[in-house]
Amino acid sequence: MGTLEIICGPMFSGKSEELIRRLQRTLYAKQNTIIFTPSIDTRCEENTITSHNGRNLKAVSIQNSSEMLKYIDKQTQVVGIDEVQFLGGDTVEIIMSIVNQGKRVICAGLDKNFKGEGFGVVPELLALADNVTKLSSICMVCGNEATYTQRLIDDKPASYNDPIILIGASDSYEPRCRKCYVIDKI
Numbered sequence: 417m418g419t420l421e422i423i424c425g426p427m428f429s430g431k432s433e434e435l436i437r438r439l440q441r442t443l444y445a446k447q448n449t450i451i452f453t454p455s456i457d458t459r460c461e462e463n464t465i466t467s468h469n470g471r472n473l474k475a476v477s478i479q480n481s482s483e484m485l486k487y488i489d490k491q492t493q494v495v496g497i498d499e500v501q502f503l504g505g506d507t508v509e510i511i512m513s514i515v516n517q518g519k520r521v522i523c524a525g526l527d528k529n530f531k532g533e534g535f536g537v538v539p540e541l542l543a544l545a546d547n548v549t550k551l552s553s554i555c556m557v558c559g560n561e562a563t564y565t566q567r568l569i570d571d572k573p574a575s576y577n578d579p580i581i582l583i584g585a586s587d588s589y590e591p592r593c594r595k596c597y598v599i600d601k602i
């Protein structure tokens with residue numbers, strides 16, 4: 417029987433570390449494991465997933481979800497996907513078809529975007545998952561548990577309608593709690 421596990425939370429909550437930990441165990445157990453990462457994730461070097469603490473695993477870069485099907489066969493037992501929020505289109509259908517082939521699928525990704533709303537396909541995957549691990553980080557302002565990712569543009573909170581890519585401005589992100597998270601909807 418296949419299963420779907422989701423590891424979610426804000427930035428700097430250790431999602432990739434947790435994904436790597438689970439996948440490393442399957443590799444020790446000599447299970448047939450394959451790991452994917454969307455090629456949009458600029459943090460990863462070619463064909464690896466890297467946690468913030470520097471551990472890494474070999475991964476296959478994909479442009480879209482359907483590419484995964486080319487690499488998965490009868491022998492595949494475990495499928496890991498990092499930064500799943502960057503996969504669009506028919507990702508939910510493709511992931512569920514892999515689960516329904518009897519495979520263990522483990523996805524890690526941001527559950528909320530910088531606007532504080534569900535990120536891409538992640539909310540739907542959370543609904544379909546057998547097991548959800550929601551990680552938190554530490555609020556950079558007050559030290560409470562952080563479940564939001566605050567976007568800062570030139571050190572000021574970003575607005576709801578700010579474009580994703582800003583040329584010439586310094587864009588950064590930090591974990592914050594619900595009280596300290598700031599967004600102005602214009």
Ligand SMILES: [Zn+2]
Nearest residue numbers: 555558593596
């Ligand atoms: Zn706070």
